[in-house]
Amino acid sequence: MGQIIKGKPVADAISTVLTKEVEELKAKGITPKLTIVRVGANGSDLAYERGALKRCAAIGIDTEVKELPENIEQDDFIAELKKVNEDKATNGILIFRPFPKQLDESVIKYIIAPEKDVDCFSPVNVAKLMEKDETGFAPCTPSAVIEILKYYNIPMKGKNAVVIGRSMVVGKPVSMLLLNENATVTICHSKTQDMPSVTSKADIVIVGIGKAKMIDSKYIGNEAAVIDVGINVDEKGNLCGDADTDSCIEKASMITPVPAGVGSVTTSILAKHVVKACKLQNNLV
Amino acid sequence: MGQIIKGKPVADAISTVLTKEVEELKAKGITPKLTIVRVGANGSDLAYERGALKRCAAIGIDTEVKELPENIEQDDFIAELKKVNEDKATNGILIFRPFPKQLDESVIKYIIAPEKDVDCFSPVNVAKLMEKDETGFAPCTPSAVIEILKYYNIPMKGKNAVVIGRSMVVGKPVSMLLLNENATVTICHSKTQDMPSVTSKADIVIVGIGKAKMIDSKYIGNEAAVIDVGINVDEKGNLCGDADTDSCIEKASMITPVPAGVGSVTTSILAKHVVKACKLQNNLV
Numbered sequence: 001m002g003q004i005i006k007g008k009p010v011a012d013a014i015s016t017v018l019t020k021e022v023e024e025l026k027a028k029g030i031t032p033k034l035t036i037v038r039v040g041a042n043g044s045d046l047a048y049e050r051g052a053l054k055r056c057a058a059i060g061i062d063t064e065v066k067e068l069p070e071n072i073e074q075d076d077f078i079a080e081l082k083k084v085n086e087d088k089a090t091n092g093i094l095i096f097r098p099f100p101k102q103l104d105e106s107v108i109k110y111i112i113a114p115e116k117d118v119d120c121f122s123p124v125n126v127a128k129l130m131e132k133d134e135t136g137f138a139p140c141t142p143s144a145v146i147e148i149l150k151y152y153n154i155p156m157k158g159k160n161a162v163v164i165g166r167s168m169v170v171g172k173p174v175s176m177l178l179l180n181e182n183a184t185v186t187i188c189h190s191k192t193q194d195m196p197s198v199t200s201k202a203d204i205v206i207v208g209i210g211k212a213k214m215i216d217s218k219y220i221g222n223e224a225a226v227i228d229v230g231i232n233v234d235e236k237g238n239l240c241g242d243a244d245t246d247s248c249i250e251k252a253s254m255i256t257p258v259p260a261g262v263g264s265v266t267t268s269i270l271a272k273h274v275v276k277a278c279k280l281q282n283n284l285v
Numbered sequence: 286m287g288q289i290i291k292g293k294p295v296a297d298a299i300s301t302v303l304t305k306e307v308e309e310l311k312a313k314g315i316t317p318k319l320t321i322v323r324v325g326a327n328g329s330d331l332a333y334e335r336g337a338l339k340r341c342a343a344i345g346i347d348t349e350v351k352e353l354p355e356n357i358e359q360d361d362f363i364a365e366l367k368k369v370n371e372d373k374a375t376n377g378i379l380i381f382r383p384f385p386k387q388l389d390e391s392v393i394k395y396i397i398a399p400e401k402d403v404d405c406f407s408p409v410n411v412a413k414l415m416e417k418d419e420t421g422f423a424p425c426t427p428s429a430v431i432e433i434l435k436y437y438n439i440p441m442k443g444k445n446a447v448v449i450g451r452s453m454v455v456g457k458p459v460s461m462l463l464l465n466e467n468a469t470v471t472i473c474h475s476k477t478q479d480m481p482s483v484t485s486k487a488d489i490v491i492v493g494i495g496k497a498k499m500i501d502s503k504y505i506g507n508e509a510a511v512i513d514v515g516i517n518v519d520e521k522g523n524l525c526g527d528a529d530t531d532s533c534i535e536k537a538s539m540i541t542p543v544p545a546g547v548g549s550v551t552t553s554i555l556a557k558h559v560v561k562a563c564k565l566q567n568n569l570v
Binding site: 106123124126127128129130131133157158159160166168172175176179182184185186187188189191192193198 | 409412443445453457461464470
């Protein structure tokens with residue numbers, strides 16, 4: 001019977017370090033600032049935004065929210081984004097996605113200033129992630145996975161890590177980050193044959209496949225660490241992950257819950273990336 | 286005892302298709318053109334260049350070589366590259382790397398026009414590779430691996446493919462391409478523990494680790510297909526791969542030789558990418 005490992009202690013530890021770093025920056029007359037660009041007022045965007053603003057405030061990072069109308073045209077959106085790019089006070093930019101239909105993500109991703117793109121929207125940061133160029137910014141959620149593994153002293157070097165899911169939001173980026181930590185990385189997905197035979201050999205299982213409670217104990221090897229990146233709503237209307245926590249914990253050594261797992265850490269990573277961006281922009285790295 | 290599978294039939298098959306496509310383009314008044322940018326006159330660059338020019342000529346693709354002095358300064362190199370970017374007749378650009386020391390690859394890669402970058406030098410194409418955006422160009426060598434597997438009817442969908450090596454030249458890009466083909470992909474490297482236990486379970490093994498004849502039969506499962514991307518010189522001065530072909534073939538169903546394997550296919554892929562670039566630039570895709 002394994003242990004539930006929560007995100008909050010990880011987030012708190014990151015915040016403590018950042019608070020000190022921000023104090024040092026302020027002593028130099030520099031205050032890091034995050035600008036959030038939001039189109040419309042989607043409920044899940046607003047929920048994440050509240051968490052991000054609260055986290056940044058606690059750490060001492062300035063924030064601004066640019067709310068744009070749901071029906072904004074592409075050219076107007078781009079004009080607004082360019083203003084944020086050029087705003088000297090803004091070090092990091094977070095843009096909520098997906099966009100409404102009239103906005104073309106495949107165009108806009110080339111507009112955001114890569115050096116302020118703290119959640120890996122720009123292709124420049126996607127390429128840096130793949131190339132292990134650490135001047136870039138990995139997306140916040142996969143980065144949170146790595147921080148959790150590190151915080152709980154789960155060794156990655158030389159270990160077998162299996163990633164379930166190959167999305168650009170979780171699977172592919174977390175695979176690159178695990179490689180950077182010297183894990184042997186296997187990427188499984190919907191076309192994988194006999195997935196349990198693959199995943200049950202892993203020391204670390206990262207689950208991000210987007211299916212509620214799909215992964216149960218038959219997918220998990222003895223003493224594996226399981227990080228559940230899924231966010232779904234179960235038949236009773238409660239939040240749940242892609243892993244069936246109660247089943248997996250019978251074999252896993254550790255597993256993150258949903259809620260209170262990976263999701264609790266992402267805003268701390270966002271804040272960490274804003275501070276990093278601020279330091280890079282001020283030649284302090 | 287397995288079979289040696291050579292690159293030449295694959296290259297020939299690609300060339301036959303391309304020759305017809307180029308004829309059709311010429312009937313529309315369009316001739317695809319590759320411009321090679323070479324700094325200095327390194328022997329291996331010249332050897333590859335000869336092969337590329339010959340291949341393009343056979344297919345009907347125009348070519349031009351821009352040879353620049355070994356000691357060219359960064360600004361002058363960038364000015365020359367911008368001329369090639371803007372040359373309307375040029376559809377594809379190949380730039381030999383590594384560069385001499387005075388040229389900064391991390392700057393220059395952002396200058397090459399992504400739509401003409403037929404060997405995935407630009408970060409835009411690296412990101413497109415990771416995102417499975419097929420308007421981009423994967424690097425030629427990993428693409429050659431996939432073409433060989435397809436030509437020899439080696440199934441990839443749902444199969445276990447293991448990639449040995451995590452370089453940006455071979456390992457990471459070929460992993461992304463194998464995922465696109467719906468393989469379950471494992472990436473091994475120098476820090477992998479007990480590598481033979483991992484690789485011997487694979488249906489497909491891609492070897493690109495840069496160590497002469499390192500991979501022998503103990504790494505290979507029965508009936509696996511082995512693609513050897515290594516190019517090394519052995520103790521007798523002969524070319525050899527990263528796999529010990531004679532040993533591996535005892536267990537593998539098929540293995541590519543070195544020379545006459547993957548290396549024979551890359552210039553055909555280069556030509557294929559030039560034709561694709563030409564079509565995209567003329568809105569013919």
